[in-house]
Amino acid sequence: ILKIGYLTDMNPTLTYLDNSATTQIDxxxxxxxxxxxxxxxxxxxxxxxxxxxxxxxxxxxxxxxxxxxxxxxxxxxxxxxxxxxxxxxxxxxxxxxxxxxxxxxxxxxxxxxxxxxxxxxxxxxxxxxxxxxxxxxxxxxxxxxxxxxxxxxxxxxxxxxxxxxxxxxxxxxxxxxxxxxxxxxxxxxxxxxxxxxxxxxxxxxxxxxxxxxxxxxxxxxxxxxxxxxxxxxxxxxxxxxxxxxxxxxxxxxxxxxxxxxxxAMEKLATTSIQTAALRDRLIQWVREEIPDVSENGVPGPRLPHHASINFHGARAETLVHLLEADGVIVSSGAACHASSPRPTHVLRALGITRDEGTLRFSLSRFSTQTDLDTVIQALKKAVTIARSFR
Ligand SMILES: Cc1ncc(COP(=O)(O)O)c(C=O)c1O
Missing domain, CATH: 3.40.640.10 (Type I PLP-dependent aspartate aminotransferase-like (Major domain))
Incomplete structure (x- = not known):
């Protein structure tokens, strides 16, 4: 289980789903x-x-x-x-x-x-x-x-x-x-x-x-x-x-x-199957439980451990920090600054011109069902609060 001790915080464990940014050393x-x-x-x-x-x-x-x-x-x-x-x-x-x-x-x-x-x-x-x-x-x-x-x-x-x-x-x-x-x-x-x-x-x-x-x-x-x-x-x-x-x-x-x-090469096949299964479960849950969402990077081939989801009506930066407060680490798909929330060049290339509450969830071979449960619990609350701020 990837639970990183967060030494400077009272919160001893974090659920880490930001593996496209960096990964825990094996x-x-x-x-x-x-x-x-x-x-x-x-x-x-x-x-x-x-x-x-x-x-x-x-x-x-x-x-x-x-x-x-x-x-x-x-x-x-x-x-x-x-x-x-x-x-x-x-x-x-x-x-x-x-x-x-x-x-x-x-x-x-x-x-x-x-x-x-x-x-x-x-x-x-x-x-x-x-x-x-x-x-x-x-x-x-x-x-x-x-x-x-x-x-x-x-x-x-x-x-x-x-x-x-x-x-x-x-x-x-x-x-x-x-x-x-x-x-x-x-x-x-x-x-x-x-x-x-x-x-x-x-x-x-x-x-x-x-x-x-x-x-x-x-x-x-x-x-x-x-x-x-x-x-x-x-x-x-x-x-x-x-x-x-x-x-x-x-x-x-x-x-x-x-x-x-x-x-990583020894574990390539199993990691790919495991992370894709968890990722797909997350997406399915989001689609069933949270209204007004859309996905980036679909249809077409994409990384098995990766999902980019727009939570329309919420600010990405707000979502990141609300989730962080509940011990869940993900990243915003839009590099938002408090003063000028602006989608990244990648999202702009897809035609996204304003902050659509984009979050990137990136899993790894250390991700577990428990991580997913924690994210799911935190996400609904975070989206509701973030949308009420808009
Ligand atoms: C697609 C891509 N290219 C290049 C880099 C830069 O890699 P490094 O951190 O090793 O300099 C990154 C890191 O985020 C990346 O995602």
């Missing part, structure tokens, strides 16, 4: 990390035996990640997380590219989409592709934009707010049919070890992933770089990570990431 992962935090842990670049031992830790983690991604170990570059992985792929490939056109979906994470204004300042043309009203990207809407000068296309596998899964294989194949030289970056942070993806079939050149979304430690992630590609490193320094990522590797975190990947 206790097995902590055990793997501990020796590298507490005992002597060498610098992987050192020649002596402590360095050799640290290198072996990195090698084992790299093999674990590579197996899950479906690539060879040298194609995995460890980074500080997916934000850096996206930056390395986007800036590292486009900075010296003669082709000056980039295509991105409108619902990319800000760690990818945020580079669009930089790219425009550098003289790139950036085409932004809108999803359909359910939040899915039509491969043809990408294909239609590919030109001889298109350097990079960036589409995430699954969306962090509405959980939609994109047809990455079709998108990748469409891109390469139009222009074999156009590179394809897929942000797989939300789907990695949760939804299978064949990176070769999808013709993916770069894939970004993050440890803290899969019950690993924060501050570590990876970029798959297809063999032969050479993005420019983001900073100068040593020759670590095949020269793509200078800086001493975070050995304990990388060891934990490798372990988290292994555990």
């Amino acid at each position: 206790p097995g992962v902590v055990q793997v990390m501990l020796p590298y935090l507490t005992n002597g842990c060498g610098n992987p670049s050192s020649e002596h035996r402590l360095g050799v031992a640290a290198r072996e830790v990195l090698d084992a983690a790299r093999r674990s990640v590579a197996q899950a991604v479906g690539c060879s170990a040298p194609e995995v570059v460890f980074t500080s997380g997916a934000t850096e992985a996206n930056a390395l792929a986007i800036r590292g490939t486009t900075v010296s590219s003669k082709r000056r056109h980039i295509v991105m979906s409108a619902i990319e994470h800000s760690s990818a989409l945020g580079h669009s204004s930089w790219a425009e300042q550098q003289g790139f043309e950036v085409s932004i592709v809108l999803p359909n009203p359910s939040g899915h990207i039509d491969p043809e809407s990408i294909g239609a934009l590919i030109r001889p000068e298109t350097a990079l296309v960036c589409v995430q596998h699954a969306n962090n707010e509405i959980g939609t899964i994109q047809p990455i294989e079709e998108i990748g194949q469409t891109i390469k049919q139009r222009n074999e030289k156009t590179l394809f970056l897929v942000d797989a942070v939300q789907s990695f070890t949760k939804v299978p993806l064949d990176i070769r079939k999808a013709r993916i050149d770069f894939l970004s992933i993050s440890s803290h979304k899969i019950h690993g430690p924060k501050g570590v992630g990876a970029l798959f770089i297809r063999r032969g590609l050479k993005p420019q490193p983001l900073f100068a320094g040593g020759s670590q990570e095949n020269r793509f990522r200078p800086g001493t590797e975070n050995v304990p975190a990388i060891a934990g990431f490798g372990a988290a990947v292994k555990i």
